[in-house]
Amino acid sequence: MTYALTIQELRKTYASGTEALKGVSLTILEGDFFALLGPNGAGKTTIIGTIVSLVNKTSGTVSVFGHDIDREPEKAKQQIGIVPQELNFNIFEKPIDIVVNQAGYYGIPRSIAIPRAEKLLKDLGIGDKMYRKAMELSGGMKRRLLIARALIHQPRFLILDEPTAGVDVELRRGMWEYLRNLTKEGITILLTTHYLEEAEQLASHIAVINKGMIIASGTLEEILKLYDESATFGGGYRGGRLEEVFLQLTKEK
Amino acid sequence: MLRKDIVRMFRIWVQTFLPNVITSVLYFAVFGTMLGSRIGDMQGVSYMLFVVPGIVMLSIVTSSYANSSFTFFQSKFFMRSIEEILVSPTPSWLLVAGFATGGIVRGVMVGALVLLISLFFTGLTISVFNALVIFSFAILTALVFSLAGLVNGIYAKSIDAINIVPTFVLTPLVYLGGVFYSVEVLPGWWHTLTLFNPIFYIINGFRYGFLGLADVPLATCFTILGAFIALGIAVNWYLLRTGLGLHQ
Numbered sequence: 001m002t003y004a005l006t007i008q009e010l011r012k013t014y015a016s017g018t019e020a021l022k023g024v025s026l027t028i029l030e031g032d033f034f035a036l037l038g039p040n041g042a043g044k045t046t047i048i049g050t051i052v053s054l055v056n057k058t059s060g061t062v063s064v065f066g067h068d069i070d071r072e073p074e075k076a077k078q079q080i081g082i083v084p085q086e087l088n089f090n091i092f093e094k095p096i097d098i099v100v101n102q103a104g105y106y107g108i109p110r111s112i113a114i115p116r117a118e119k120l121l122k123d124l125g126i127g128d129k130m131y132r133k134a135m136e137l138s139g140g141m142k143r144r145l146l147i148a149r150a151l152i153h154q155p156r157f158l159i160l161d162e163p164t165a166g167v168d169v170e171l172r173r174g175m176w177e178y179l180r181n182l183t184k185e186g187i188t189i190l191l192t193t194h195y196l197e198e199a200e201q202l203a204s205h206i207a208v209i210n211k212g213m214i215i216a217s218g219t220l221e222e223i224l225k226l227y228d229e230s231a232t233f234g235g236g237y238r239g240g241r242l243e244e245v246f247l248q249l250t251k252e253k
Numbered sequence: 254m255l256r257k258d259i260v261r262m263f264r265i266w267v268q269t270f271l272p273n274v275i276t277s278v279l280y281f282a283v284f285g286t287m288l289g290s291r292i293g294d295m296q297g298v299s300y301m302l303f304v305v306p307g308i309v310m311l312s313i314v315t316s317s318y319a320n321s322s323f324t325f326f327q328s329k330f331f332m333r334s335i336e337e338i339l340v341s342p343t344p345s346w347l348l349v350a351g352f353a354t355g356g357i358v359r360g361v362m363v364g365a366l367v368l369l370i371s372l373f374f375t376g377l378t379i380s381v382f383n384a385l386v387i388f389s390f391a392i393l394t395a396l397v398f399s400l401a402g403l404v405n406g407i408y409a410k411s412i413d414a415i416n417i418v419p420t421f422v423l424t425p426l427v428y429l430g431g432v433f434y435s436v437e438v439l440p441g442w443w444h445t446l447t448l449f450n451p452i453f454y455i456i457n458g459f460r461y462g463f464l465g466l467a468d469v470p471l472a473t474c475f476t477i478l479g480a481f482i483a484l485g486i487a488v489n490w491y492l493l494r495t496g497l498g499l500h501q
């Protein structure tokens with residue numbers, strides 16, 4: 001068994017003194033669809049920032065397909081495609097250029113990158129806007145542009161940080177479908193969300209994070225069983241909001 | 254990335270080129286034409302010819318610095334698009350090289366443009382003593398200051414932070430570095446002080462390329478440039494590698 005991601009005892013204290021991660025350990029198997037569930041401020045973005053080396057960790061180890069991010073940063077980064085929570089492209093550029101330039105950072109020549117980018121953008125439904133300025137895209141289209149950009153170098157491991165936050169229901173379903181197809185192609189996916197329904201629909205493994213700690217993890221069934229025992233809201237959790245589940249979990253402790 | 258930089262530069266050429274060109278025209282008009290007629294010759298050449306290399310150098314210094322500091326700052330702050338590069342396997346040295354070359358290209362282009370304009374003021378005469386020296390000084394200087402600008406861009410927390418250094422450090426250093434005079438004409442202590450100004454050596458070497466005149470030997474100038482380049486590369490590489498001033 002190959003692990004796409006191994007995190008051990010990850011800690012992060014920001015310069016402001018905020019202890020965002022208090023010893024997080026988790027593993028993701030190759031080919032898995034893994035959901036990291038947690039409310040706002042739980043530390044999801046911090047974990048992801050550490051994996052893609054935008055955040056300097058305080059301690060702990062992270063490796064991607066066996067490549068330690070400190071010792072072999074370039075090899076680790078090569079495997080990852082990242083869809084960040086916040087938009088971080090130049091809105092004055094055209095989607096096609098944003099995606100093709102990103103390919104350049106991975107050393108992919110333009111002759112290969114251009115057709116690949118065109119196909120990705122078309123598949124994601126922004127084909128007719130790819131030669132317009134990115135700022136003309138709607139919110140949902142901008143998110144999909146982030147996905148196209150993340151996939152341009154054909155990573156084995158795709159990380160999405162709350163990709164459906166603020167996206168309407170129809171579009172969300174479309175995005176889920178797209179992600180499911182990626183898993184079928186063998187791409188490992190790590191997705192963060194604060195919607196329980198999203199995790200239920202997509203993921204085969206789930207970890208629940210709160211206040212910088214993993215408070216539950218396992219397969220979907222295992223997590224559901226855990227909640228069944230403590231549930232006082234009579235099966236209302238199915239499709240319900242994570243916050244309800246949290247109320248249960250935090251009350252116990 | 255370099256291509257991206259150059260494309261960007263052309264797109265905003267109005268902002269990037271024009272200010273340099275306008276200030277240079279003013280310098281030529283004020284210092285060269287008006288003062289020149291009173292000062293007469295400097296080290297045996299007409300004052301106008303004497304100041305041309307200095308003013309060209311001034312434009313190279315400020316524009317290469319501004320290019321890399323601003324480009325980096327912009328991609329870090331306004332759009333956060335620097336993250337596109339940071340998450341990719343692009344090694345730190347390549348990132349430094351990309352931004353530095355962007356600065357060089359702009360610095361040298363602006364320098365060439367200013368030189369072209371100087372021809373109108375010198376009556377189309379230009380003295381070239383050693384083209385190779387001119388060219389290598391232009392490039393190396395642009396490199397030094399785009400590296401310095403990059404450090405500034407990486408560290409800057411606000412747009413003011415990338416304007417302060419050029420205004421309060423760079424410009425005075427260039428002015429005091431012998432753009433408008435030969436250090437020979439300075440009183441003793443002032444002369445000694447100038448010898449600590451790195452830009453003095455740069456202007457000196459550059460002027461040597463044009464006129465064959467120098468206050469200090471060429472080798473000294475090259476050595477000092479080389480030392481600053483090495484320092485600039487090392488600092489940038491370290492900052493990017495450790496994420497200092499970039500990562501939380």
Ligand SMILES: Nc1ncnc2c1ncn2[C@@H]1O[C@H](COP(=O)(O)OP(=O)(O)O)[C@@H](O)[C@H]1O
Nearest residue numbers: 014016018020039040041042043044045046501
């Ligand atoms: N750059 C930062 N500086 C200081 N504190 C931060 C920074 N980013 C996040 N935090 C804090 O770290 C904690 C976790 O944040 P984050 O990882 O963004 O959570 P999530 O993505 O799960 O909403 C929060 O308390 C947040 O305020």
Ligand SMILES: [Mg+2]
Nearest residue numbers: 044045085162
């Ligand atoms: Mg977040």
